[in-house]
Amino acid sequence: MIEIMTPDEVDRGRVTGRLVGTILQTLRTRTQVGTNLLEIDEWTKEMIRGGGATSCYIDYAPSFGDGPFGHYICTSVNDAVLHGMPHDHRLANGDLLSLDLAIVKDGVASDAAISFLVGTPRDPADAALIDATERALAAAIAVAKPGAHIGDLSRAIEDVLSADGYPINTEFGGHGIGSTMHQDPHISNAGRAGRGYKLRPGLMLAIEPWVMADTDRLVTDPTDGWTLRSATGCRTAHTEHTIALTETGSEILTLPDPV
Ligand code: MF3
Ligand code: CO
Secondary structure (H helix, E strand, O other), X not given: XXXXXXXXXXXXXXXXXXXXXXXXHHHHHHOOXXXXXXXXXXXXXXXXXXXXXXXXXXXXXXXXXXXXXXXXOEEEEOOEEEOOOOOOOEOOXXXXXXXXXXXXXXXXXXXXXXXXXXXXXXXXXXXXXXXHHHHHHHHHHHHOOOOOEHHHHHHHHHHHHHHOOOOOOOOOOEEEOOXXXXXXXXXXXXXXXXXXXXXXXXXXXXXXXXXXOOOOOEEEOOOOOOXXXXXXXXXXXXXXXXXXXXXXXXXXXXXXXXX
């Protein structure tokens, strides 16, 4: 279902989004070489509770995962790109970590993801991969305004990623968001301008370009039935914001509190 949020609901979405952005920023600052993924999950749980919100992940049980996710955040390391299940693993120098967080507060959900390097970067290609997803996200947000179509966002993402020579997988992408984390419309990370649902004020969207360095094929980690990895073992990155369509353009809801 496509939800069009009232101005009051968008206001609440601003509060939820700000909390998501701030939690992710705090996690980024706290994470160091040696941090355990289970610690990140625990910190997230405390910050969600402290913010008066609830997790969208704990009970989440879609067809592509093995039972309820049971954790508060996705922690995807190196070749893992989406749905990385937190487990007893300490981060090493140069690891590329993607964190993806969705919560609901006062009836409105918000969803965002960041990728960053832990410790000292090892290969400039890692930073380039992250940068490409960030530029793809910015390009999609730049074209998100009333009257534009979902296909315009898909095309903007595709143009940035393919200009850098990355293959694109369209099995998972962005989505509408509102009272729950996943709503229609689906936002593919490649597509045709002018096609698809026409954007209007009050629509909230989670836009999430993600990329694998040298393949478009995913494999599910057999040990947890959730974590999606690149089929070749190459590195990956993922960046996501929740935005709200305004009368004239769009507003990013998942920016952190200014420090
Ligand atoms: N937040 C993800 C998305 O952007 C979904 C993660 S589902 C999980 O759509 F349960 F695996 F965490
Ligand atoms: Co999402």
